[in-house]
Amino acid sequence: xxxxxxxxxxxxxxxxxxxxxxxxxxxxxxxxxxxxxxxxxxxxxxxxxxxxxxxxxxxxxxxxxxxxxxxxxxxxxxxxxxxxxxxxxxxxxxxxxxxxxxxxxxxxxxxxxxxxxxxxxxxxxxxxxxxxxxxxxxxxxxxxxxxxxxxxxxxxxxxxxxxxxxxxxx
Amino acid sequence: xxxxxxxxxxxxxxxxxxxxxxxxxxxxxxxxxxxxxxxxxxxxxxxxxxxxxxxxxxxxxxxxxxxxxxxxxxxxxxxxxxxxxxxxxxxxxxxxxxxxxxxxxxxxxxxxxxxxxxxxxxxxxxxxxxxxxxxxxxxxxxxxxxxxxxxxxxxxxxxxxxxxxxxxxx
Amino acid sequence: xxxxxxxxxxxxxxxxxxxxxxxxxxxxxxxxxxxxxxxxxxxxxxxxxxxxxxxxxxxxxxxxxxxxxxxxxxxxxxxxxxxxxxxxxxxxxxxxxxxxxxxxxxxxxxxxxxxxxxxxxxxxxxxxxxxxxxxxxxxxxxxxxxxxxxxxxxxxxxxxxxxxxxxxxx
Amino acid sequence: xxxxxxxxxxxxxxxxxxxxxxxxxxxxxxxxxxxxxxxxxxxxxxxxxxxxxxxxxxxxxxxxxxxxxxxxxxxxxxxxxxxxxxxxxxxxxxxxxxxxxxxxxxxxxxxxxxxxxxxxxxxxxxxxxxxxxxxxxxxxxxxxxxxxxxxxxxxxxxxxxxxxxxxxxx
Numbered sequence: 001x002x003x004x005x006x007x008x009x010x011x012x013x014x015x016x017x018x019x020x021x022x023x024x025x026x027x028x029x030x031x032x033x034x035x036x037x038x039x040x041x042x043x044x045x046x047x048x049x050x051x052x053x054x055x056x057x058x059x060x061x062x063x064x065x066x067x068x069x070x071x072x073x074x075x076x077x078x079x080x081x082x083x084x085x086x087x088x089x090x091x092x093x094x095x096x097x098x099x100x101x102x103x104x105x106x107x108x109x110x111x112x113x114x115x116x117x118x119x120x121x122x123x124x125x126x127x128x129x130x131x132x133x134x135x136x137x138x139x140x141x142x143x144x145x146x147x148x149x150x151x152x153x154x155x156x157x158x159x160x161x162x163x164x165x166x167x168x169x170x
Numbered sequence: 171x172x173x174x175x176x177x178x179x180x181x182x183x184x185x186x187x188x189x190x191x192x193x194x195x196x197x198x199x200x201x202x203x204x205x206x207x208x209x210x211x212x213x214x215x216x217x218x219x220x221x222x223x224x225x226x227x228x229x230x231x232x233x234x235x236x237x238x239x240x241x242x243x244x245x246x247x248x249x250x251x252x253x254x255x256x257x258x259x260x261x262x263x264x265x266x267x268x269x270x271x272x273x274x275x276x277x278x279x280x281x282x283x284x285x286x287x288x289x290x291x292x293x294x295x296x297x298x299x300x301x302x303x304x305x306x307x308x309x310x311x312x313x314x315x316x317x318x319x320x321x322x323x324x325x326x327x328x329x330x331x332x333x334x335x336x337x338x339x340x
Numbered sequence: 341x342x343x344x345x346x347x348x349x350x351x352x353x354x355x356x357x358x359x360x361x362x363x364x365x366x367x368x369x370x371x372x373x374x375x376x377x378x379x380x381x382x383x384x385x386x387x388x389x390x391x392x393x394x395x396x397x398x399x400x401x402x403x404x405x406x407x408x409x410x411x412x413x414x415x416x417x418x419x420x421x422x423x424x425x426x427x428x429x430x431x432x433x434x435x436x437x438x439x440x441x442x443x444x445x446x447x448x449x450x451x452x453x454x455x456x457x458x459x460x461x462x463x464x465x466x467x468x469x470x471x472x473x474x475x476x477x478x479x480x481x482x483x484x485x486x487x488x489x490x491x492x493x494x495x496x497x498x499x500x501x502x503x504x505x506x507x508x509x510x
Numbered sequence: 511x512x513x514x515x516x517x518x519x520x521x522x523x524x525x526x527x528x529x530x531x532x533x534x535x536x537x538x539x540x541x542x543x544x545x546x547x548x549x550x551x552x553x554x555x556x557x558x559x560x561x562x563x564x565x566x567x568x569x570x571x572x573x574x575x576x577x578x579x580x581x582x583x584x585x586x587x588x589x590x591x592x593x594x595x596x597x598x599x600x601x602x603x604x605x606x607x608x609x610x611x612x613x614x615x616x617x618x619x620x621x622x623x624x625x626x627x628x629x630x631x632x633x634x635x636x637x638x639x640x641x642x643x644x645x646x647x648x649x650x651x652x653x654x655x656x657x658x659x660x661x662x663x664x665x666x667x668x669x670x671x672x673x674x675x676x677x678x679x680x
Contacts, residue, residue, distance in 0.1 A: 343581075343588065343589065343590070343591065344589070344590070346581075346590060346591070378589075378590050401571075401590075403573070403590060403592075405592065409602075409606045409630070410606070410630075411516075411606075411607065411609075418513065419513060419514070419548075420513070420514070420516060420548050420571075420573060420590075421513065421516070421607065422573075422575065422592050422603060422607045423603070423606040423607045424594075424602075424603045424606070425602055425603065425606045426596070426599070426602075426603070429596070432579075432594075432595055432596075433592060433593070433594045433595065433596070433603075436579045436580070436581075436593040436594070436595045437581065437591065437592045437593045439581075460579070460580075
């Protein structure tokens with residue numbers, strides 16, 4: 001069985017998400033769905049919610065992997081919810097579950113997910129000029145092992161295409 | 171948005187799964203799919219694999235939530251894989267993510283998932299006479315708080331129907 | 341370097357701890373300290389607090405391994421606090437960190453810790469007639485693998501002596 | 511009860527630890543012990559081992575919080591070992607358990623621990639010119655919230671003194 005690819009979208013949470021980043025995330029989610037990939041998010045607000053809405057409206061399948069122990073804490077745009085109950089240690093689970101990661105802005109939690117994915121060699125693509133952590137880490141390596149660079153693309157759509165092309169998805 | 175219910179199937183792992191339990195688990199998975207619920211499992215062999223095969227063949231959606239940090243460790247019948255990387259602490263995540271739990275035999279790990287689900291008041295239904303932990307805990311309460319009894323049903327199909335009826339799924 | 345043995349004491353939490361179980365736990369903690377072992381607990385109230393007080397008054401060293409992400413949530417009798425932030429998945433960490441486990445009453449969470457320790461073959465000794473899970477599981481095996489039986493001793497002191505004798509501590 | 515402060519030392523692991531960083535970490539561990547604080551580490555090699563040796567030789571108490579599920583995986587210089595079994599999600603536990611963090615070089619895992627501690631507002635002090643992540647993050651904020659800057663000190667001893675002075679330890 002060939003499973004669908006799982007694309008994780010991370011970035012600004014509800015309290016720090018500019019309107020522009022929200023729009024970009026919506027388009028990223030839609031592009032993930034159109035490519036036939038499953039969308040993974042942390043299941044909360046901001047970028048996570050926007051990407052989930054975009055994927056859902058485009059007919060995709062959305063899984064929210066939340067830090068809390070009750071599924072009711074997820075946003076309203078998840079088809080399935082994984083309630084980890086392990087707090088922000090959840091960031092390792094989102095990362096390890098991803099075939100590829102798209103980054104839109106973000107803060108310290110986003111950086112943790114990037115670093116966890118980097119350690120596994122999972123491809124990471126930022127959408128350029130979305131601010132926060134995305135703009136800080138783009139075109140760099142997370143550490144001196146230089147496992148793989150953090151890539152950047154100019155648009156939501158090209159970021160998804162780039163990430164999936166690394167996985168040999170046309 | 172009304173999400174599909176998520177039914178967790180637990181029990182004997184690969185090394186301890188009698189052929190009869192495997193067949194029962196296959197039928198449980200198929201029944202979960204026919205009822206329109208998402209199947210959750212721990213993503214390995216034995217009961218987990220059998221239920222996943224049953225659900226997949228019946229057209230359902232299967233999520234494997236594995237203890238390892240690499241999705242490649244899951245069985246071949248998952249539509250999506252959550253790679254937790256947290257070892258058997260994963261048992262809390264499967265439990266917390268379930269709307270209802272079906273038990274087919276099982277050992278100490280199955281007991282942990284039952285106890286975690288019990289603490290949350292999540293409905294638990296065993297298939298009777300499948301051996302192991304299922305037969306030990308049926309018709310009892312896990313502790314003196316008597317939150318909810320562990321129920322038992324005679325067949326794979328009636329176990330799924332019972333579990334979903336508690337959730338008001340016809 | 342020969343490390344001190346680490347003895348985990350588990351059982352009734354604050355809301356369900358009879359006065360008699362509290363006294364037994366205090367004596368268990370004191371006996372652990374007198375034997376020169378480090379006391380591990382889940383860092384909360386009830387049996388955990390009582391054992392910690394007993395060990396501390398007897399000059400022992402106490403480590404509380406709590407489910408929350410802030411050390412301030414621990415009881416006042418810990419020399420060191422490990423703030424896991426992973427909720428009750430913490431029960432695996434207490435179990436895996438134990439050289440031996442002493443059980444005084446307890447509910448579903450206690451059962452989870454017992455089952456996790458059992459899977460690792462870690463010796464488990466209950467104090468008899470302390471109620472709850474301790475009395476249910478004593479003299480049984482957790483599952484059909486029969487890895488090791490749950491032992492029982494009549495007093496706090498003999499439970500500690502028994503547990504440590506299995507570890508070759510005189 | 512006033513608990514001893516818990517100082518976490520993080521940085522290069524066994525495979526990437528220059529001899530100079532090992533020496534600095536040894537001195538950091540010794541300084542932590544002389545100040546009467548408990549040393550926390552991830553329990554492995556490199557900086558973790560060196561700091562543990564330094565603290566142990568100076569008469570301190572050392573707790574190794576390891577990612578594996580077996581205490582035997584820890585280095586030989588821990589007085590107590592917490593076996594989490596949750597893989598590198600353990601990095602959140604070391605961070606949350608720290609009153610202060612000292613950084614000596616390090617890679618992606620070190621960055622995760624820094625980001626987790628930063629989110630909690632836990633003081634973080636690097637030893638300058640130890641390479642790796644330490645030199646990259648010093649004098650910066652991890653994200654735009656600017657919760658607290660990553661501090662830097664020239665020597666092992668001044669880093670420990672600085673960290674503890676923030677906690678009002680003379």
